[in-house]
Amino acid sequence: MSGLTQRKLAAAAARLLDQGGQEAVTMRALAEAVGVSHNAPYRHFRDRSSLLAGVAFHDFELLSKAFRSAAADATEGAAALRRAIGAFIAYGRKHPARYRLLFSDPSLPAEDELKAAAIAPFEIFVRIVVRCQQEGTLPPCDPVRLAGMIFATAHGAIDLEIGGRASGAKGLSSVTDTTELLLRLLKP
Amino acid sequence: MSGLTQRKLAAAAARLLDQGGQEAVTMRALAEAVGVSHNAPYRHFRDRSSLLAGVAFHDFELLSKAFRSAAADATEGAAALRRAIGAFIAYGRKHPARYRLLFSDPSLPAEDELKAAAIAPFEIFVRIVVRCQQEGTLPPCDPVRLAGMIFATAHGAIDLEIGGRASGAKGLSSVTDTTELLLRLLKP
């Protein structure tokens, strides 16, 4: 697991996702990008689906790191929450195809290792929400549900934007606007 | 436009989406489902992408109708809002692949006719939000932004659920829970 060639392949797949989206990630384009024969990737990944799972695993850890930094760098919970949401939005905008792979694509395999990596960022997010509740900047209620709700709003706004569904007429012109409005109205 | 065979093809495509998701909708499977040669669909749709656009157009109108019914059948704005959100959730759960096609898929073409159909349900949704504001069951602020925010939350929760990202640990076990929590916390 995770030998050098394997990591090189996953990195190349991430690049293909950024450049041309899901459909650009063909096993053959990947092989060519790395400079091997069209079927060599099968030595390192069972199939296309588990290659994408490898990219997703890496990126979930990346987001965990970003959320941890947000929590550590801010002195107040409210600031930590805004930084975490900001990192989430920035990732979605910079890497739309990878974002969808992580948070939307229903074909992503449900392996235990990947599921654990997927839950990690959310758990950090919950801890930030708890801090806000202790500070009194978020209402007192079940923190997991509250975090889930805020997370769903951010995800929905990001997904609508990168899917091109957030025309001005929809009041979703800015993802930051949407999440800011939510946080403002949630203030107790 | 919209001859009999064309509508039969779009209906068959919707069925394929429901049964096997995006990847099951191949021009060849579609042709077989309707009983014509593998390239006959090209007489009615420019390509696969515009076939999917045809399905999306039909479903946007379906949702507009559902939202209009929600608005008409309820005597109070708050009830209308819950019915509209309920219809939105029910559609997403019953037709996940079609839901993603309408609200997530970035490859959906950006034709004017389709964009108009896509905005229609949201405009009805905004009017319901305005009614809630007049009743005092939603806070007074820019209604389009508020509607956009509620819509984003519902979409995010639905998308996470049909993508299999809403394990219990995420506090997103029930989409209805998430939207209910939002509406409860938004009550002025």
Next chain:
DNA sequence: ACCTGAACACCGTTCAAGT
């Protein structure tokens, strides 16, 4: 006008064979 079969350039994946 509408449909057909053949064809082209792609795919993912497998397999026997090489070093």
Next chain:
DNA sequence: ACCTGAACACCGTTCAAGT
């Protein structure tokens, strides 16, 4: 152990030809 070329069963799409 790792890579290769050939092959298979699929795709979307085009085109010349039929009625």
